[in-house]
Amino acid sequence: MNVRVIFRIYIVYSLVFWLGCKSSDKPVVEPFVPPQETTFTNPLITGADPSVYQKDGTYYYMHTVGNAIRLWKTDAMSKISSAQAVTVFTPTTGQPNSRNIWAPELFFLDNKWYIYYTAGNGEDRTQRTWVLENSNADPTTGTWINKGRIFNADTDFWAIDGTVLEHNGQRYFLWCGRPDPNNADLTQNIYIAKMTNPWTLEGSSTRLTTPQFAWERNGFGVNEAPQVLTINNKVFMVYSASFCGTDDYALGMMSLNDGGNPLNLNDWVKRNQPVFTKKPQSGAYGPGHNSFFKSPDGNESWMIYHANSNPNQGCAEQRNVRMQKITIGTDGFPNFGEPVAIGLQITKPSGEK
Template sequence: MIISASLSCGKSSTPTPEVPVNPPTTVSTFSNPLMNGADPSVFQKDGVYYYLQTNGSSINLWTTTAMSKLSSSIPKTVYAPPAGGQNSRNVWAPELFYLDGKWYIYYTAGNGADISQRTWVLENSSADPTTGTWVDKGKIFSTSADFWAIDGTVFESGGSRYFLWCGRPDLTNVNLTQNIYISKMTNPYTLEGVATKLTEPEFSWEKNGFGVNEGPEVLVSSDNKASLIYSASFCGTDDYALGMMNLKVGGNPLVKADWTKSTQPVFTKQPQSNAFGPGHNSFFKSPDGTENWIIYHANSATNQGCADQRNIRMQKFTFNADGSPNFGQPVATGLQIAKPSGEK
C-alpha cells in the first residue's frame, strides 16, 4: 500500500486551496526626464534601439527594445580613443548608422584645444555593434572646409548619401559663429567635392549667447519630404532651440536655394514645464511603426548651461499637411504620458 507523503507526515490530506496570484500590473506610461545626459542619438534596426550620447572621454552604446525603459539599460563602452591623439579629448555627439552592411559611428573629438575639434569615423563589420572591433577610419572632412567641425550625421536622398555637420570657419577662433555644411559622400568615411554652407545664424533666436546653427538631423516624412532640424543659439543659454529647413520636392540637397528656412523656431523653452534650452535631437519610431518620436536634451531649471544638469527627454510628434513636422511644446517633467505604441 502506498501512503501519501502528507499522511506519513501526520498532515491532513485535504488539498490546500490555491491562492489566486494577480498578474503584474502593466505600466503604460512614463515621465520625463529619462536620465541625465546630452546630445542624444537613436538608431533603430531589427526591433532594437541603439542609443548614444556625449560622454566626453569615450563612446558608450545602450541597447533596448523599449525607449521608455532606456535608463534601465546598461551601456557598453565600445570605443575609447588612445591618449594623446588628435581625437583623444572632448568626445562629443556620437551617432550610429548601418551602411553598406557595416556599422559606423560618427563623433566629434580633438586634442583638448577647442579649435582642434573635428568629426571622426569608426567602422565595425560585426552583425552586432556591441561586439566585434571598432576600427578607427580617421577624420571625415571636406578639403574646402577643413576647420572646426562637430555634430556629424548622414542623410540619404535620391540614391545618394550626404554628410552634414556644424562648422566654425574662423581659424583664429575669435569669431565663434557656427554654420551647417553638407557634402556628398564617396563612401561612409570619405567626402567628395566641396562643402555647401546650408545655413548660418540669421535671426535673433539663432544668436542668443552667440550665433549658432548646430546638431543637424534630417527627418523624412511618410510622403518623402525632407526636413533639416537643427539646434540654434549657444547651448549655454535657456534659449537654445530647434530651427527647421525644408527641401523642396525633387530638390538637390547640395543646393542651398532648394532649401526653405523657417523664420521662427519650431521647438522652444517652456519654463512652466521645466524645459530650458531644449535641443540637439534625434528621431525614432515606436516599436509598431505607427508613431514618430523626438528625443532631445534640456535643462530642468534656468541658467544651468551646457553642463551635467542636462537631461534626456522624449515625446511623440506629428506631421503637418505640408509634410513638415509639428513638435508641439516640450512636455512637462513628471507628467505621465503614454509609452510608444507597441512597447512591451
C-alpha cells in the first residue's frame, strides 16, 4: 500500500472520529413527561343526586340540574369536573314535565339509550317519572324522544327517582312513591314492578320498603333513590332514608334472597341499621342518593354520592358529589365504610389514566 492511500485512510478516520466527538458533546434533551397523578380529593363537583352509567370504557355521569338534563362523558371519574357537560333535554314551558327536573339516570337497553327522570308542572304533588329515548350510538349526540310517563295504574301517584334492575333475563323498574294525593302524609316508599319494555310497566306493583325505623324518619319518613348493586349474581338494593333537609340523610340496604323473586316482598331482607351515615369530622352531612360503578380495569367497586360539607345546609345548592371505593366482605355483602374526609388524598380507581 502506497503512502498516498495510507494518508487518505488516515484523513477519513480522523474526520469520522472528530465528527463523532463533536456530536457527542451536544447535551441530550429528553422530552418532558409530567408525573402522572395517582390520587384525587373529594368533593369532585358541585351537585346532587349523582348517577353513573358505564359502557365500553366510558363513564356517563348525570346529576340534578333542575330545569334541564345534562350529560357528562369521561374515561376517568376522578376527573369528572374537567369533563364537558352536554344539555340533552330542555323541556317545553308549561308542559307537565317542565319543572323540578330531578335525579336523571341513563341506561343502555335493547340497543338504545334511555333516561329516566323526575319532573312535574311546578307543584310538588305533580312530580312523576318520565322516559327519554335515543337510538344514537353516542348518547351525548343524536335526538332524544319523549316516551312519556312510566307508571302502573295501581301506583299512579307522586313518583320520583326511577331506576332499573336487570335480573335473570327480566327487567324491573324501581322508584319512590308517595301515595297521599293531598300531601297530608309525606311518607315516601319504594316500589317495584316488571317492565314490558323500557317505557312500559306490567302487572301490579310491590311496595318493597316503607320507613319503619327511627333512622329512616328524621324530618319525616323517607325511603327514596333506590340503587341496584349486583355482586356475584347477588342483588342488593341501596336506598336513601330520612328527609334530605336533615343532616341525618343516610343509606339503607335490602338484599334479595338467592333464587328469590324481586316482586315478592318476602324474598327481600332489610337491614335494621343504616349502612352509610354522616361523619361531621370528615365534613360529610346528609350523605346519600348514591350510584355505583366499576374501576376501568373492573377490579374495584366504587360508590358516588352527594353530601353537605357543613351542618344545616339541607336540600340546597351547597350539596356536592364525592366518590370512594367499597369493599366486599367474606360473606359476599358490600361494606361502604364511612365518608372519606374532604381534601384527603385518595388513590384513583385502578386502571384509571
